[in-house]
Every structure is written in C-alpha cells, then in structure tokens.
Amino acid sequence: MEEGEASYYGDEFEGRPTASGEPFAQAALTAAHRTLPIGTRVRVTNVSTQESVVVRVNDRGPFAKRRVIDLSKAAAREIGMLESGTARVQLELVRGTHV
Numbered sequence: 001m002e003e004g005e006a007s008y009y010g011d012e013f014e015g016r017p018t019a020s021g022e023p024f025a026q027a028a029l030t031a032a033h034r035t036l037p038i039g040t041r042v043r044v045t046n047v048s049t050q051e052s053v054v055v056r057v058n059d060r061g062p063f064a065k066r067r068v069i070d071l072s073k074a075a076a077r078e079i080g081m082l083e084s085g086t087a088r089v090q091l092e093l094v095r096g097t098h099v
Contacts, residue, residue: 027073029074041093046089
C-alpha cells in the first residue's frame with residue numbers, strides 16, 4: 001500500500017486529545033496517518049527487521065513531510081524502533097477490521 005519513514009509520539013502527547021476524540025495513550029497500539037479514515041487498522045512492518053504490528057488510526061499526522069505514519073510508543077516497541085526513533089516501514093490495510 002504505502003512505504004516510507006515512521007516515527008513515534010513523544011511522551012509529552014500522553015493524555016492529549018487525538019483527532020478521534022480519545023486521549024492519546026502511549027501504551028495503546030495506535031497511530032496517526034494523514035488520510036486513512038479514523039478507525040482503520042493498518043499492519044506496519046519495519047523493513048529492516050520484518051517485525052510488524054497492527055495499529056488503529058486514531059489521529060492525524062505526521063506533520064514531518066517525509067514521514068508516512070506516527071506510532072504510539074507501544075507500537076514502536078513492537079517493531080523494534082524505540083532506540084532509533086524512526087524506521088523505514090511498509091503499511092498494509094488490514095481488511096474487514098475498520099471500526
């Protein structure tokens with residue numbers, strides 16, 4: 001579907017409202033995407049490690065031009081990008097799971 005650079009939210013966003021209206025939670029498997037509908041589930045795969053995680057889009061962003069998705073800290077941990085802060089990822093829609 002889409003490939004590019006991912007990053008993850010800083011701790012200062014914890015508890016702030018997301019575009020969906022729910023408070024942001026670093027421990028949830030959520031993400032921000034510019035155009036995918038809120039509630040869409042996306043498999044995010046780290047290209048270098050092939051580790052993947054399914055996240056739910058609940059916010060808008062990222063606002064850095066070269067990035068395609070911003071992940072929660074929990075999602076970033078799942079794909080092994082906490083230390084680097086960013087990673088090249090592939091995004092794939094998870095069919096039939098839009099909420």
